Each structure stands twice: as structure tokens, then as C-alpha cells.
Amino acid sequence: QDESYDYIIVGGGTAGTALATRLSRGLPKSKILLIEAGPAALDDLRINVPGLRGSILGSSLDWNFTTVPQPSLGGRSIDVNRGRVLGGSSAMNYLCYDRASAPEYESWGELGSRGWGWKTMIDAMTKSENFTGHDNDKHGFTGPIRNYYNRVIYPVLQSWQPAVSKLGVNVNDGNSMGGHPIGVMFQPTNIDATKHTRSYSANSYLPLAGGNLVVKTNTRVAKVNIIKYRDKGGSLFRATGVTLTGGQIITAKKEVILSAGSVQSPGLLEVSGIGQAAVLKAAGITPLIDLAGVGENYQDHIRMSNTYQLRPGIDSFDNLIFDSAGANATGEMQKWLSGERSLYEYTTAAYGFMNWQQLGVDAQMKSLARNTFGSSANVIDAKKLQFLDNPRVPSVEYIFEANYVGASGYTGGKFITLISTVMHPFSRGSVHIDPKDPFGKPVIDPKFLSNPYDQRALIEAAKFARRIANMEPIKSAWETETEPGEADVQSDKQWLAYAKKVAASFYHPVGTCSMLPRKDGGVVDADLHVYGTTNLRVVDNSIIPVIPSAHIQTAAYGIAEVAAASIISEA
């Protein structure tokens, strides 16, 4: 006999798990099903120990996607890691917990989605937050996701604010979470202050769920089942449920909600008959709704690193990552396991969010952007041009790490790394089903560095990172720039060649089921309903129309909170 539920949520990731929890509490009489392709891994130390962040990349808990070869990156294919586990990418991420500038969330409403904006998102993001600590910043204190400022800070990181501020950049400590991220600062991390474990959707939202939520793990949805029916206004489509990869059909009496993330929600729409007719036909799928935006508008942050070998006697986190069987690492792990203060609590702490004025290249970056995109008819390009005129909106992010995060591989020693990331690259790519294997890995083409602005932005950011590294007190901490190397890379031509060789994703794909008017490439409306359907929504980071200048887990939780409140109020 077929199973049936009121609401089916596809994807037990960051947003999906948060949404399922809230719906179960807000709609206690409804039966809710959350389906996750990966396992529950609530006791997995690689997830729970903050300092082991990154260690499930490439494992069976990672979907291990890659892009198609990127012509502007010398034909390299770039890894696209995504969590395949209950909690999704919130189980795999690097625990950076922050928010973008207010005008960026405001832009969602300005682009045509009524009700969305800074107020909506800050209320929702703080609803999901449970901050431990004292500062004057904007926080939530009663939500499920716990966070604090790292209590383990390597001494070398204390050189960050003094060095960067010598270049004229404002210090913004304890004041960057309320829509004003510009400056140099420490930021929080999503660690539970009581146990010093990662706080993520599976261990922080899900325990709050009601008994009316059923969670199926290790269960993959093949497609959404959709029927056509006639309404007074014409044809509309209705989701009746889902088909699992084994062929089982599960019925949804009220709604199906896709929360499979920016890389997989578009493909689920496509195999279900919603997307560009040409893409669907090539894969042998009968188009039901010809929706041009599905899988388009793929935006991601692009980054590169400058690495510096430390002088003898200056400590770093390296041996805890690269010599995890060594005496220091095993001793620190033992401390963590017995609840003592441990270096394995360390995560990213020191950040900088800057505009081009602060880097001293404002006029040239604006004119390059205008010359390249000034006549673009695309609304996202136009919004990014506006951001360049607003000094509140960061164009570059820096992370200052007390360990090696380079491209050529760790070969021993102690390091600091400056990671430079472009916040609003103009490259917009796509993700679609593979016509030869529609249920297999998607075809991902972010079009990284495919325009002169993005190229220039990355190299100006990395050049400024070198200037920072050469300011005291950072300069006294290191003896050699190992990547890219001052002897090898000096001219802009050399910087660009190096960027093409090493640039990578910062794991923030968005936009592939954008919340925009349909005419502008939208896939969902302001209620997150897929255009042409009555009861099929997308609730995850794929709906974000313009990539924000932040790490984006807070947005995923915020989107889930907004969606939950609206679904509950409509029921």
C-alpha cells in the first residue's frame, strides 16, 4: 500500500531539516515526511569535532561532484563538494557563521519578490540562532543553531586587526552581524558552547521536531510526480508526491517541497518535467512546464590563497590537520573527547570584508564592470553594478587562517594563509541534468573567471592580501611566502596566470532556482512556489537570486524559517 503524508520535504540538509522541524511543530495535526539520500551520522567525530572540519570532503558523506572543465581555469575541473548526510552541507561546512550586508538581502525584494528584504531575513536568521557571548551585535538567543566566538585563537591571529587597520581598513569587531560587515574582525562560529561540538541542522533543529515528523535516511527521491489539471485561468500543475529511486511512490496530500540544494534541486525539477524544454527533450523527458530559469543563474564565490611559512617558535594548527596521528594531535583529541579545552575547538575566526575603495582600486573596478556589463539586460548583472556603488556592500572577503590552505599541497611546517574571495563575481553559469544519464551526476558549469571583471577582482584581492601579509605585526611572523611566491609572481600577468592555475570554489553555489519574476529567469515566486504549479516549492539556497557577500548557511536557515512561517500560516 502507498504511503501518504501531508507534506513531503525532499532533502534533509541545512534548510530541509530546519523546515521539517518547524512544520512538525507548527502543524501538529499534519503528517510530515523528510527524505534524505545520505545516512544520519550524528556520532561522527569528523562532523562533530570543530577542528576536524573538512575531513568528510571526498568521503562517502560527500556527493563529490565536479564542474565541467573550465576554459578560464586552464581546462581544470573544480570540485563541488556537497553534504550527503542528514544535515546536508551544514554537516560538512567550515563553521563560518556570518551574514551579508543589509542591502543585499534588501535586493531580493527589489528584484520583485514582495515581502523579502533585510527585515524579513534578519528576523528569520536570528530566529534560528542561539548565540552565547556578549557583544553589541545583532544576534538571536533562543533559536536552535548555537554559536559563539572561538575560545581557541592561535596567538598569531591576534596580528590580524592591527596589520589590516594599518592599511586604512576599519576594525569592526563584534559589530558585523547586523547588516554592516565592512571592516576587519573576528566573527562567530557555529559551535555549541556547552559541548564544543558543531551545531548543525541535524543535531540542533531535528531534536526539537514533533512526533508527526517521519525521517527517512538513505532514501533517494528519483522524481516528483506531477499532474496537470485545469483551473479557471488555464492549465496548472500539481505535485501528487514523489517516486523513490527503487520505484516506490509516496503520496503528498498537500505539498512537495524540494530542499535538495543549489546543485540538485534544479535536476529534480528537470527529471520531473519542469525546466528548459530543450534540456528535457535531450534527456528524453516529456516537458510539462517550459521554465527557462531552471538550473541557470548559477553563481559561486571564487577564491585563492597566499600561504606563508611561519618563523620557528610561532604556533599553528597545521599538525592537528596534517599529522592527526602524531602526539600533539592525539593528545588534543583526547582532551576534546574528555570534555577538556582542546585545540580541536579551533575554527576560522579572523575575517575581513572590504569594498574596492578600501583596496584603493575603486575607480578601475567600477569602470571595468561597467564597460563589461553596463549594457547587459540581465537583472542580476544590474544589481551587482548597483552594489559596486554602495560602500556598505563588500566586494572582497579575506580569511586569515592559522594553518596551510594552499593549492600545491602541504609538505610540512607551520603556516598562515590569507584566503581572498570575490564576493560578487559576474560569472553566471548553469547546472543541468546530464542528457546521457539524467539521474546521475549533474553537468555543472559555473563559468569561473569567464569575464575580465572577475579575473581582475581575484588578482586585486590576492595582491592586497600580499600587502596585508607585509604589514606588521603579521610580517614578523613569517619567513617565506610559499604560494604564490614573491619571486615567481609579481606582474599582473603572472598573478592572472597563477589565479587560473589555482582558483577554486568557496562552496557557495546559489541562484539555480532563483526567486525572481518569471520574465527575469525566475523559477519560484515570492511564496517559493515553482511557477506553473500550485503546491510545489523550493526551499534551500538555490532560491537566492544574487550571491551574498557572506558564508551562506545563515541564509539557508533564514529561508527555511521564512518558508515554514508562511506554510504554517497558509495551512
Ligand SMILES: Cc1cc2nc3c(=O)[nH]c(=O)nc-3n(C[C@H](O)[C@H](O)[C@H](O)COP(=O)(O)OP(=O)(O)OC[C@H]3O[C@@H](n4cnc5c(N)ncnc54)[C@H](O)[C@@H]3O)c2cc1C
Ligand atoms: C565544504 C563546504 C564548506 C562550507 N563552508 C561554509 C561555512 O563555513 N559557512 C557557511 O555559512 N557556509 C558554508 N558552506 C555553504 C553552506 O553550508 C551551504 O550553502 C548550505 O549548507 C546549503 O544548504 P541547502 O539546504 O541549500 O543544501 P544542503 O545542505 O546541501 O542540503 C541538500 C540535501 O539534499 C539531499 N539530497 C539531494 N538530492 C536528494 C534526493 N534526490 N533525494 C533525497 N535527498 C537528496 C542532500 O544529500 C543534502 O542533504 C560550505 C559548504 C561546503 C560544501
